[in-house]
Amino acid sequence: MALHHGARLRSRAAPLLAVVVLAVLALVSLLRASHGGGRLAPPAAVSAAAARNRNRTAAQRKILLDPSFTPRLPRQGALSLSLARRNALPPRNAARFPSLPDGHLKIVLYVHNRPRYLRLVVDSLSRVDGIGEALLVVSHDGYFPEMDEIVKGIAFCQVKQIFAPYSPHLFPDSFPGVAPGDCRDKDRAAEKRCRGEPDQYGNHRSPRIVSLKHHWWWMMNTVWDGMEETRDFDGHILFIEEDHYIFPNAYRNAQLLVDLKPKKCPQCYAVNLAPSDVKAKGEGWESMVAEKMGNIGYAFNRTVWRKIHAKAKQFCDFDEYNWDITMWATVYPSFGAPVYSLRGPRRSAAHFGKCGLHQGQDSSSVCVDNGAGAIELDAIDKVPNIKADWPVHIIRKQPGYQAGFKGWGGWGDRRDRELCLSFAYMYHVKDTLSA
Ligand SMILES: *[C@@H]1O[C@H](CO)[C@@H](O)[C@H](O)[C@H]1NC(C)=O
Ligand SMILES: *[C@@H]1O[C@H](CO)[C@@H](O)[C@H](O)[C@H]1NC(C)=O
Numbered sequence: 300m301a302l303h304h305g306a307r308l309r310s311r312a313a314p315l316l317a318v319v320v321l322a323v324l325a326l327v328s329l330l331r332a333s334h335g336g337g338r339l340a341p342p343a344a345v346s347a348a349a350a351r352n353r354n355r356t357a358a359q360r361k362i363l364l365d366p367s368f369t370p371r372l373p374r375q376g377a378l379s380l381s382l383a384r385r386n387a388l389p390p391r392n393a394a395r396f397p398s399l400p401d402g403h404l405k406i407v408l409y410v411h412n413r414p415r416y417l418r419l420v421v422d423s424l425s426r427v428d429g430i431g432e433a434l435l436v437v438s439h440d441g442y443f444p445e446m447d448e449i450v451k452g453i454a455f456c457q458v459k460q461i462f463a464p465y466s467p468h469l470f471p472d473s474f475p476g477v478a479p480g481d482c483r484d485k486d487r488a489a490e491k492r493c494r495g496e497p498d499q500y501g502n503h504r505s506p507r508i509v510s511l512k513h514h515w516w517w518m519m520n521t522v523w524d525g526m527e528e529t530r531d532f533d534g535h536i537l538f539i540e541e542d543h544y545i546f547p548n549a550y551r552n553a554q555l556l557v558d559l560k561p562k563k564c565p566q567c568y569a570v571n572l573a574p575s576d577v578k579a580k581g582e583g584w585e586s587m588v589a590e591k592m593g594n595i596g597y598a599f600n601r602t603v604w605r606k607i608h609a610k611a612k613q614f615c616d617f618d619e620y621n622w623d624i625t626m627w628a629t630v631y632p633s634f635g636a637p638v639y640s641l642r643g644p645r646r647s648a649a650h651f652g653k654c655g656l657h658q659g660q661d662s663s664s665v666c667v668d669n670g671a672g673a674i675e676l677d678a679i680d681k682v683p684n685i686k687a688d689w690p691v692h693i694i695r696k697q698p699g700y701q702a703g704f705k706g707w708g709g710w711g712d713r714r715d716r717e718l719c720l721s722f723a724y725m726y727h728v729k730d731t732l733s734a
Contacts, residue, residue: 362727363609370721371732372465379469382442382462386521390434390459390528391451399457400432404553404598405529407522409438409514410541414445416652417541423674425455428682429550434459436522440514441468459528463517465718467506474714475513476506498711499618508620508709515622516614517722523604524726535570537598542652544674545572545596549647551683553598556587556641563691564589568603569640572596572648575697581645587685589639590694592631594623596648597640606634608723615719620709624700632702639693643685649674 375383408424410417424430437450439462450460470476477483482493482503495503522529522536529536535557539545549572556570567589574581575593582588607614613629631638651674710716725731 362605363611364724364727365612365720368720368724369732370724370728371717372721372725373470373474373718374733375464376469378442379464382469383464386461386464388460390457392454392457395454396431396457399434402534402554402558403432403434404534404550404557405434405436405522405532405536406550407436407438407518407536407538408541409440409518409538410446411440411511411514412443412446413541413652414443414449417446417449419651420539420541420543420545421449421453423545424453426547427545427550428547429554430456433457433550434528436461436526436528438463438514438518438522439466440510441466459526461518461521461526463514465517465722466514467510470506475509475718495712495714498708499705500708502708502711504712504715505709509712509715512620512622512625512710513715513719513722516719519604519607520722520726523601523608533601535598535600537572537596539572539596539648540650542650543595544649544651546647546649546676547681548683549596552643552647552685553596555683555685555687556643557598559587559685559687560641563587564639564641564693566636567639567641568592568606568634569597569599569638571598571640571642573646573650574642575640575699577650579646580649581643584644584692585686586644586689586692587641588644588692588694589641591697591699592626592638592640593642595646595650611720611723615716615723617706618708618710619704619706621707624704624707627700628702628704628706637695641691645679645684647680 406424408420424435434457435453436459439446439450439460442462447460450458465475467475472478474481478494480494482488482491482495482497484503485497485501486493486495486503488495488497493503497503535553537553553570553572560567560570564587569592571593573579573593573595574588575591577593577595607626607630610630610633613633614625617625617629619625619628721731
């Protein structure tokens with residue numbers, strides 16, 4: 300990341316009330332062009348349809364900027380820089396899978412460090428009907444050679460690997476890792492003269508705990524706004540995790556749901572491969588189901604991402620270290636209407652992990668679950684099993700996290716909030732400081 304100390308967006312004359320301004324399209328495209336360094340150039344002859352498409356894509360790129368905030372990114376070390384260079388590499392297997400058809404989905408798999416789980420997930424993906432049409436983006440939180448090797452071995456579709464370059468796992472002795480002089484646990488900053496703000500429960504930040512929300516937010520911003528491969532993509536991106544077993548019918552079912560959503564459930568924001576209750580297998584009804592957004596195999600388009608991105612401040616300021624609870628308690632409720640997601644009556648993906656995401660790499664508490672035997676597939680899970688003429692059953696009242704929940708904490712440090720907000724800005728403003 301280059302060091303820029305030029306003009307900032309900050310304007311001291313700006314009235315306090317005008318905290319949020321709509322950055323006009325012109326500015327965005329100007330910045331994009333100056334960032335893009337020639338990558339943009341469209342073919343000279345563009346059809347009317349392509350022009351309309353561009354119009355629509357451009358409209359979806361309008362972003363909300365807070366003029367009083369200057370994004371700041373940590374100074375990168377050698378490992379972080381080398382990973383950032385790998386992020387710029389084109390997808391692998393492009394020769395074997397040269398074209399991604401219209402109507403294909405991009406799939407983003409986000410992972411940390413559970414190789415046994417990842418092997419199972421990759422194995423399940425290899426059996427998914429249609430997977431060769433997809434671009435699989437694997438987003439890594441931290442660098443772990445075994446995880447890297449597994450992903451390099453994927454041969455069944457185009458694969459693009461990205462590494463979160465500001466993962467706390469890449470910063471052994473500075474923020475976003477632990478810096479000397481940082482407060483820990485319930486330290487009192489004034490007495491101990493340490494650095495950091497505690498969360499609402501009096502606890503100071505822990506890099507292992509904050510890394511998950513940072514990764515998710517960095518990844519979202521990157522796959523929608525920071526990648527050549529998705530720049531003009533107007534379809535749906537499907538998100539899965541390293542402990543989600545994917546059924547053979549998942550891809551075709553997801554495509555069906557995406558096609559049916561505008562007609563069958565105009566109020567739905569997304570589609571899901573599994574119920575929002577992670578343990579549920581589905582009702583087995585002859586209908587589709589619209590319910591609150593779940594966190595297993597969710598897919599949405601750029602329009603929805605823009606709505607989420609516009610709530611960056613709420614996302615980043617909420618004292619809750621889980622990204623999904625943050626979404627349920629602050630972001631979705633702020634949309635003004637229930638955020639439904641459309642799914643089939645049987646799951647096409649299943650959560651199998653028993654170990655927490657950030658267990659397993661800690662030698663003192665090795666998590667030994669290997670996920671084996673967790674998932675049994677019936678014949679009906681191997682073929683598309685959603686019917687276009689089914690009605691949609693809407694589940695309106697559901698338990699779980701919602702507006703009013705105060706958060707589990709873990710996200711009180713001002714530096715984490717600022718880094719999070721910086722991720723939301725880094726692809727949209729020119730002058731990002733390197734701290
Ligand atoms: C693109 O948008 C502009 C402004 O909204 C409009 O005038 C123009 O007709 C649109 N072009 C196409 C090809 O839809
Ligand atoms: C994206 O999805 C939303 C919610 O389903 C829908 O309202 C919108 O029209 C879609 N946008 C595009 C460009 O398809």
